[in-house]
């Protein structure tokens with residue numbers, strides 16, 4: 001049967017969740033196409049606050065990586081905005097002129113930040129806080145500038161302000177109301193919050209209305225309605241959001257504040273749905289993920305023609321993600337004629353709790369200073385629980401320090417543990433019992449609990465503790481390699497060795513994987529572990545590799561590829577350069593760039609041209625795409641530099657020729673500098689060499705990327721041979737003990753420098769490690785050459801893999 005065409009407009013949290021829910025129901029009904037204006041795969045917008053606060057980084061907040069789209073045969077167009085839904089012709093049209101026919105369309109265009117229409121709002125240094133781009137602007141500004149002003153003292157403004165404080169800026173929050181977060185907190189809680197944040201170093205201007213943003217090109221300060229001013233070289237606007245409805249409006253879909261939808265997320269136009277922040281249900285556009293995920297589930301069932309209860313709106317709860325501050329708010333928290341409150345206020349310890357009651361039911365709650373009971377209260381509000389028979393004050397009684405597990409013990413199975421993802425205690429217990437989950441990460445993978453804001457992690461851990469008892473080992477417990485198994489990396493590798501397993505499918509069968517095909521996390525990892533354990537006999541399962549490694553080139557955001565030939569030690573010659581120039585001209589390669597690793601990158605190569613480009617270059621692959629040795633950067637050294645005491649180029653070339661093509665858990669970079677000036681940046685490489693009088697210093701575990709780490713001195717050696725022998729043993733030990741996708745910097749931090757040293761100090765162990773690495777190196781052959789010489793591989797790769 002021909003698949004129906006489903007187009008999702010908006011590659012954000014709500015839309016992609018709807019697609020995930022659809023895929024849970026059926027994976028052969030729809031041909032799915034997704035358009036996203038941003039250049040990234042679907043990421044966790046919520047965690048941008050944590051990125052700014054330095055608790056995580058952008059590379060760690062992806063929710064669905066590129067491989068996920070590929071695996072589910074979803075065509076993804078990033079950096080591409082849909083400009084029209086043509087109802088008559090049933091096509092969507094993008095800003096790049098692309099037309100995609102549809103049977104069903106989901107509009108999930110989210111919100112746009114509200115930007116105050118102030119004079120000067122377009123100056124450099126004024127930003128919203130909505131996406132990765134905005135976050136980068138703030139991170140960059142904090143490196144150069146000192147004074148930040150955040151306009152808006154709501155959830156977003158305060159989380160941004162905390163992040164900027166962490167980045168060392170002097171931060172003032174300008175808020176229009178008399179108390180902070182007035183949409184979520186009453187006056188008492190708002191004031192307590194202000195006091196706590198002031199203690200953390202934040203400054204506030206309340207009841208302040210901004211009139212103008214002044215400065216030459218870049219912002220220099222704010223002028224207020226009362227004539228006062230504030231100096232600022234970064235201004236963040238966090239004064240609310242508005243549903244992004246322009247596309248819908250222009251396409252003739254009924255809109256109000258948001259796109260008007262019914263209880264099944266249908267718009268007024270047949271086959272057109274809307275979900276997420278852009279949708280308005282019963283007059284309400286929502287701005288938190290929990291309701292959006294509820295909507296996504298109903299939409300998915302409806303579009304798949306499965307019976308479902310209608311979406312009837314959501315009660316909201318919020319928590320501020322600022323460390324050291326516990327604030328919780330839910331439901332209708334303001335007292336009125338028929339709504340009376342019950343409060344506890346411990347002014348000395350800064351603890352405030354309030355519930356609002358209506359007809360003997362809790363309809364709202366505000367907690368400050370101790371929010372442990374937040375989930376329980378939220379469940380009671382959602383259920384409309386009658387508390388006539390309960391001693392009211394007991395609902396607010398403080399719970400002791402060690403009460404985590406006992407708190408969850410008193411919760412009923414249908415009470416919600418993860419508000420963002422609507423996961424109940426019962427669902428978590430079921431995952432522990434039926435799917436063998438033993439860690440918070442397992443629970444995340446099986447149920448999605450803790451996948452969004454992460455605020456429920458402690459409660460999830462409490463449920464694990466309660467259910468597993470002494471078998472639960474808190475945070476120090478083993479981590480399963482992915483949600484398809486409960487086995488850790490070490491256990492899997494051990495089983496591969498003991499049972500002599502040789503194929504990915506065999507590992508999955510024998511070790512009881514809970515999914516037939518595995519996932520994008522375990523398949524490439526198993527491919528690596530099998531090859532590492534058994535280098536000579538293992539046949540690489542190309543299909544399990546990430547796209548770049550399969551294609552032996554790096555895919556770029558426009559679907560073309562980048563090609564980096566190897567240049568041993570960063571040294572080239574006239575012949576190679578001439579050939580590169582000819583290839584560039586012949587294949588009309590749009591950009592030629594020298595990389596940080598001292599090589600030449602040819603960018604914008606068409607997929608079909610790749611084999612021909614490799615053939616005509618006549619150079620080996622530089623593995624710029626691989627989990628393997630990338631480059632050995634060298635300084636000019638003793639041959640030309642007057643400071644050089646060693647032959648850095650010579651050693652660099654020896655190392656690169658020796659270890660090229662070696663498969664490693666993650667990429668490996670090396671550098672050789674001929675004196676302590678370290679012009680090749682040897683201190684920031686996975687392994688770096690620095691020339692000293694009479695030999696080399698060897699540094700390991702350095703990293704110059706997102707997690708900057710200076711290398712640790714491992715040894716001083718006298719000769720190039722010793723340097724290579726140590727490198728071989730070190731690399732092999734890393735290969736054998738690191739988790740797949742763990743850089744040496746993280747591995748050293750995990751296993752400890754002393755431990756690595758103790759292994760390498762043992763000459764016999766070193767010899768054994770070197771023998772094993774020799775075996776691994778003996779099977780290397782240049783992949784470009786292999787593809788050029790094999791018609792079969794060439795056809796399989798270049799005619800069947802289609803990427804958008």
Ligand SMILES: Cc1cc2nc3c(=O)[nH]c(=O)nc-3n(C[C@H](O)[C@H](O)[C@H](O)COP(=O)(O)OP(=O)(O)OC[C@H]3O[C@@H](n4cnc5c(N)ncnc54)[C@H](O)[C@@H]3O)c2cc1C
Pocket residue numbers: 009010011012013014015016035036037038045046047048049080081082083108109110111129130131156244247275276277278286287288289290292321420453
């Ligand atoms: C810093 C920050 C912290 C947050 N913290 C929390 C929190 O702790 N808890 C919580 O519940 N919520 C939080 N939120 C809110 C939450 O992130 C949003 O509710 C959620 O992301 C909305 O999902 P969405 O899919 O509707 O919209 P989005 O995630 O905004 O996705 C919409 C996507 O569609 C794209 N798009 C728009 N128009 C088009 C078009 N015409 N063609 C193609 N693509 C288009 C946009 O570029 C965007 O990528 C936070 C938000 C921010 C910014």
Ligand SMILES: NC(=O)c1ccc[n+]([C@@H]2O[C@H](COP(=O)([O-])OP(=O)(O)OC[C@H]3O[C@@H](n4cnc5c(N)ncnc54)[C@H](O)[C@@H]3O)[C@@H](O)[C@H]2O)c1
Pocket residue numbers: 116151152153154155156157159174175176177180181182183208209210238239240241286287288318319320321
């Ligand atoms: N922890 C969380 O749950 C979390 C965190 C960040 C963002 N979010 C969501 O992101 C969205 C955006 O957050 P937000 O804080 O911008 O929205 P918001 O509407 O909750 O708060 C905006 C605040 O700005 C203030 N304001 C309005 N005009 C102003 C002006 N001219 N000068 C000074 N202050 C002014 C308002 O009084 C209000 O308190 C919301 O949907 C929010 O729920 C949630």
Ligand code: SF4
Pocket residue numbers: 635636637638641642643644645648673674675676677678679680
């Ligand atoms: S590291 Fe020392 S030897 Fe090498 S180029 Fe720099 S100054 Fe010269």
Ligand code: FES
Pocket residue numbers: 417418419420421449450451452453454455456457
């Ligand atoms: S409560 Fe946000 S992820 Fe669970």
